[in-house]
Amino acid sequence: MQIDRKTRFLTREEAIYFGLLAAVIFLILPLALDSFRLNLFGKYLTYAFVAIGLVLCWGAGGILSLGQGVFFGLGGYAMAMFLKLEASTPEATAIQSTPGIPDFMDWNQITALPWWWEPFNSLAFSLIAVVIVPVAFAFIIGVAMFRRRVGGVYFAIITQAIAAILTILIIGQQGFTGGVNGITDLRTLKGWDIRTDEAKEILYFVNAVLLFACLFAAQYVRRSKLGRLLIAMRDQEDRVRFSGYDVASFKIFVFCLGAAFAGIGGAMFTLQVGFMSPTLVGIVPSIEMVIFAAVGGRLSILGAVYGTLLVNWAKTTLSESFPELWLLGLGALFIAVVMFFPNGLAGLWSEQVMPRLRKLFAGRGAGARPPAAPFPANSASAPDSPAAKAAAE
Amino acid sequence: MFAGYSAGELTAIFAMQGFAGLILFSVFVLMALGLAIIFGQMGVINMAHGEFMILGAYVTYLVSHAFADYMPALFSFYFFVAMALAFLASGALGMLVEWGLIRHLYRRPLDTLLATWGLSLILQQIYRSVFGAREVGVTIPDWMMGSLPLTDMIEVPINGLFVMALALGISVAIYLLMFRSRWGQQVRAINQNRVMAGAVGINTERTDRLTFGIGCGIAGVAGSAFTMIGSTGPTSGQLYIVDTFLVVVFGGAGSILGTIASAFTISQAQSVLEFFLSGSMAKVITLLVVVGILMLRPQGLFALKLRK
């Protein structure tokens, strides 16, 4: 029995799925939607960056962060600060009592640009900050928590608290951050007007390319030994430790990677939507991002993208016409996904749809093994808390 | 930041803010006690805990109106009836939720977290549909209005004293229930070894349901107390959930004394800081310090060192 054990980057099946998603994002959506709707879907896709990161952290690694909005926000604010400074030339802000600083600073009687805003005059610095600031922040949290073996629900609660703290801070310091309204009225990127339909279409494609870059990066991680280690850690953390791995550093790595994805998503949000505000940072958006990943299938990076699109499309459609139904529906969705579809859309596809398709084309696929879920699911469920694990020992 | 205040003024400020903090402390304690039972003893993350509290607040609101309309003579005592009904309503809902949702998710704490978050969204929407999006308040009976002057600079409001007494009374009751009653022993036994507890004849299903119900019921009472000091809206509960979880974790899950001590520390710190900084910065600094300490000491303040 000689089974090919090569670690391919993409199996044939996965290559087809990647191709399908690329067709949806690069062809079908741009052809089918007007430029307003396309921009809307572009906005949804920025959340997919976060969802992909969550698949790696939560689905594979068993680390549930309820504070991914923090990283999305940090990336988004880094971008917004640059755009705001570009929009706040002394000429454009001549009517202010201090021309040349962002309008919200002027309204809050601030008379000089704070020192930590200065570097954001540089596009290069801002672009680096989009990734580095979230990663650095995630690194600090990760080192503090994972080195002390905090995981499971404690980690979830602490990350949620951090999301709450950052939101309160942003809202409270409105002179420096734009407060509850966020940083608004963003106009140009190095002189290029980002508000036109044409610019929005270009940004949609830039966003799509970056999304695929992140998808490929995530796929690489999944395929590498590190990906298998994550699963091993989720199920048998102690065994991994006693196989000579420093478990904490792997968790820190994947948490930072998720933060980097989220930061890029946040920056693309700012560019496409034209503002950044604390409503995208706090507890509610952070936990909603988890449900995007859960609906897609917490174990599938492609599922995460579909899940994000689907939930957001439903949200927009429903909350336009029946705002009351939407919250009920979202609540029910949380419960249904957890209780009945723990592997989400990807699970439905590989467990329900594919077997039937295979039966239909039985001649060709005879003897083929059913496709494994992209990440093997934990046999029982999502990983248990340290307490539950200790109890099990 | 103390510059410009005389020593006497500072004492008064600390005393007044400290007392304001005591009311916050009482709400924290009442919220956290229920959560400490559910999280600490059952290992369940109930993100809808705030909504159970708000249910109690709405029940109190309804009862106060019922008394005002039908029994104005007895209005002074409506609060006690409201508290009992709030306990029953939240407790009953809690048991229903345990039966329909939670019992399928023991051993999957992260999933419970998501499912109860979904529940909280549904409850919020129901509150909004039934009671409207605007915040409602209750009329506080006369005997609870006003304040007792301690010195010429320090006054303590009576409703605050009442809420505090309530929080302490319930804490003592919970302590007796958890650590001195046969039922509490069963709950703790189940928490430590579910299979074994079942094997020695404890009805784990019934005990779980009752435990969850009592935890939620206490949240309902917290909601009653909450109406004394704030107005009630569909999302008021959500504002407290993070703080409450931090209180429980900071105190060391499972330790009632720890929960009380941590509620005291957090509420006092926040309240005293609030006088000198803006409200939001006071909260940011308090929460940051708590999170920072939890990073250094993840087991909380009062956890035991156990043989693993």
Place this chain on the structure above:
Amino acid sequence: MSIHQTSFVLSVEDLTVSFDGFKAVDGLTFYVEPNECRVMIGPNGAGKTTVLDLICGRTRATSGSVRFKDQELLSMREDQIVLAGVGRKFQTPSVYEDLSVFENLELSFPRGHGVFGSLFFRRDAEVKDRIQEIAETIFLADLLDEKAAFLSHGQKQWLEIGMLLIQDPELLMLDEPVAGMSVAERKKTAELLNRIIDHRSVIVIEHDMGFVEDIATRVTVLHQGKTLSEGKMDKVKNDPKVIEVYLGH
């Protein structure tokens, strides 16, 4: 570096751990020589597993010292202890159920243990050959692509032993390697263990006295966290104290 320090593979001196005042291991001292197979026996709760936990860093000692060759293990992290050459098998089989037998063994292969090392780890011929070789030793060569979840209890124990073998540790610690096995599996395991303890030092916890007699160079009897008796099996077996607290039952 004095001579008596290096002549032992493992020197445990005055090792103590207390859990809220309860001393699970109390002033324990023993030395393991190269190629020795040391068996620890003792009644339940004597602290046997805790001793292994202390050596491999799972539990932090209250005081004392554990030296592996010239390194003080007590100040090292678990993974550093493993990489230094100390392997540990747990009492209950702990393998990665969601991964295949091949992948289980691969994760223990001593290369690419850092974050980036594992990110750029290549599954080359060396890795595959070594895994094949180990799989044959542990009777699992035909099951390499099976998910570990589908293995029998005994096969999981073998897989875990295989994961240790591929690490090639200088000191191997086994916690009840034949517990819960069928008679046939037990025999095969004994044979396997006899083969693998050949070129290294081993510490085994075991209750099966027949098995102990078969493999032990020396035996340490633990009781209430202290050494009750130590020496060759014959000597220990006839020690009246040992008979009273342990063998007599």
